[in-house]
Amino acid sequence: MSNSIAQNRSFGAAMWDYLTTVDHKKIGIMYLVAGGFFFLLGGLEAMAIRWQLIKPENDFVSAGFYNELITMHGTTMIFLAAMPLIFALMNAVVPLQIGARDVAFPFLNSLGFWLFLFGGILLNCSWFLGGAPDAGWTAYAPLSTISPGEGVDFYVLGLQISGAGTLIGGINFLVTIVNMRAPGMTYMRMPLFTWTAFITSTLILFAFPALTVGLFLMMFDRLFGSGFFDASMGGNSVIWEHLFWIFGHPEVYILILPAFGVFSDVFSTFSKKRLFGYTAMVFATVLIGFLGFMVWAHHMFTVGLGPAANSIFAVATMAIAVPTGIKIFNWLFTLWGGNIKINSAMLWALGFIPSFTLGGMTGVMLAAASADYQYHDSYFVVAHFHYVIVGGVVFGIFSGLHYWWPKMFGRILDETLGKITFWTFFVGFHLTFFIQHFLGLMGMPRRYWVYLEDQGLDFGNLISTIGAFFMAIGAIVFLYNVVITSIKGEKAGADPWDGRTLEWSIPSPPPHYNFTQTPLVRGLDPLWIEKSEGRKGMTPAEPLSDIHMPNGSILPFVMSLGLFIAGFGFIYQKYDLAWLSLVFIGMGILLGSMLIRSLKDDLGYHIHKEDLEKEARK
C-alpha cells in the first residue's frame, strides 16, 4: 500500500515527507544518503592526498591546500561519514531488533539528523569562503588558534552544531534501548548489534561533552579574544589536547563498537549458530567502553606528561587488547563448525578479522610509550589507524549495508557486484596502507605535503597511491550496485537470510509502525527459537489494538537551519559586528521554533485496529 502511494506522489510531496519525517527508518535512510555523500567527499580528498604523494616533490596541490585536504579528510571521514553511517544502521535496525514501534524521542531523532547535516554543510562551506580548516583534524592549539582566515572557525562551529546532533541522537538511543524493549526482551537477550549501539550511545553521552567544552573554549579563543590555550595570557595549549582526546579516544570506540555488533550478527546468521560466548561478548563490549575512557593520553605520549603518567596510560591501553581478543576468538568460534554461507556481507566480516587484528597488533606496539617516541607522527600511525578504522568501521558498514539492505529497501544488493566491490576494496586497502607501516618506520612523517627523492620512500608511496585507486573503484562499483539494485534488484521477502533476530519477523521494508502486534520474546535469537519450534513468526504479546504514532514536524529542520545561520554570524562578527544580526536572526529562528514546540500540543495520531485488519487481509 505504501508503495502505491509513493508512486502517485509528486516529488515535492516526497521531499516534504522526508523533511518532516520522525520515522526512524526514513531518518536512517537520510543518514545513509548524507553520510554516503560525505564519505565520497572525504574519499575525493583522500584521492587528492594520494595523488600529491604519488611521486617525490610533486606539485599537484600547494602546501596550504594540502593542509586543508588532510584536515578535511580526517574531519569529514570521522564526524560526517563514519558516525552518520553508523547512525544510519542504528536507526534502521535497533528499534526493529528490540521489537519497538519507534524510538523513544522521534522528534529529537529528527533534530539530531538535521543538526548533523547542517553542521556538516557549514563545515564544508569553508571550501568556498576563503579556505577550509588547515590545522589537522585534531586542531591542536596553538596552531589552530593562530591559523589565519576563517577555516578553523568553520571547524569549530560546524563540529559544535553537528556534535550537538550526535549527542541528541545518542541520548535518544540510550532511552530507546532502556525503555522500549518488547516484553521478554531482557538485556541479556538483546542482539549484539543492539548491545553495541547501547554502549556506543553511553560513550557518546559521556564523551561528547568534552568536545563541546573544548570547542567552546577554542571558539572564545579565536572569536572573542580569550586565552584558554594561549600561554602568553596564562593559558595552556595542552588543555585542548586533553579535552580533544578525552572525547577523541572514546570516539574511536563509538565508531568501532557498532561495527563489532554488525559482525556478531552477520557471523551468527551466516554460520547458522548462536553467537559463541554471548555473555563474554557483552562483557567485552562493556569493558571496552569502560576502558576507552582511561587511555586518551596515549595520543599524547610525546607531549611530556612524565614517565609515571605515560606508564599508567600505556598499561591501560594494552589492557584493551584483552576484551578485543576475547571478541576475535568468539567470532572465530562462532564460525567453527557452523553451516557457513559466504556472501558479500559475510565476505566483509571475514575480511575484517585479519585486517582489524593487524591494526590491533600495531595498536599494542604504539601503546608501548617508549617505543611510541619512534612511531609518533610517522606514517606508522597513519597505517595503524586506517587499519582499525577502515578495516574495522568501513568494513563493518559495508557488511551491515549488505546484510540489512533488504530490510531497509526491500531489495537484495547484487551479489556479483558486491563481491567485486569487496575484492577490489580489500586488495586496494591492504595495498594502500600495509606499505605505510614501513614508510613510517623508514621515517616518513605524517602530514608533510612532499618528500625528497631517493630516500627509499618513492616506490612505497607509488604502491600506496595505486592501492587508493583500487579502493575508489570498489566504492564506485558499490554505488553502481545501489543504482542497479534499486532499478531491477531482486525483491526481498521478510526473511531473506533465514535470520535469527526480530527485524526479520516483519515485512521488508517494514510498515511505518514496524510491528502490528508487539512480539513476545522468549530468549536470545527470538525468531530462531520460534522457527526451530515450527512456528512461522513471532507470537504476539498483545491483542490487535490501535497504534499510537507521533506526527511529523518541520521544526527540527527549521531549528537546525537557525543554528546554521547563526553559525555564519558567529564566524564573521570578528570582522564586523554588523554580522551579529545573523546571530540574532538564527538564534531567533531556533528559539521561536522551540517556543512553538513547547506551546503547541502535538499528541500524535492513532492507526485504528480496523485499518490494521484491512491491511492484513490484502
Added chain:
Amino acid sequence: MADKGTEVHEELDYHKYKKKEEMKRQVITFALMIVFTIIAFGMVVSGLDKLFIIPIILVLAAVQVGFQLYYFMHMSHKGHEMPALMLYGGVFIAFLTVLTMLVLIWW
C-alpha cells in the same frame, strides 16, 4: 468474600504505612537540608578560617545533592538502577577529567 475484604484492607494499610514512612523521611531530609544551609551560612558569617570552611561546605553540598537525588527525586526507589549507573558513570568521567587537569597541567 470476607477474606478478600481484609486482604484489600491490609494492602491499603500497607500502602498507607509506606506513604507515611516516605513522608517522614522527606520531612527529615528537608529539615536536615535547611540545617545544613544554616550551618554553611553561619560558618561564613562567623569568619572562621577559609581552609576550614571551604572543605566543610563542599562536604555539606555533596550530602545535599545525595539527599536531593535519593529522597526528593526518588532514586532510593526500585527501578532507578539505570539512572544511578549513568549518574555515577558521568561523575566518574568528570572526576577523571578534573583529576587529569589538576595532576598533569596545573601542578
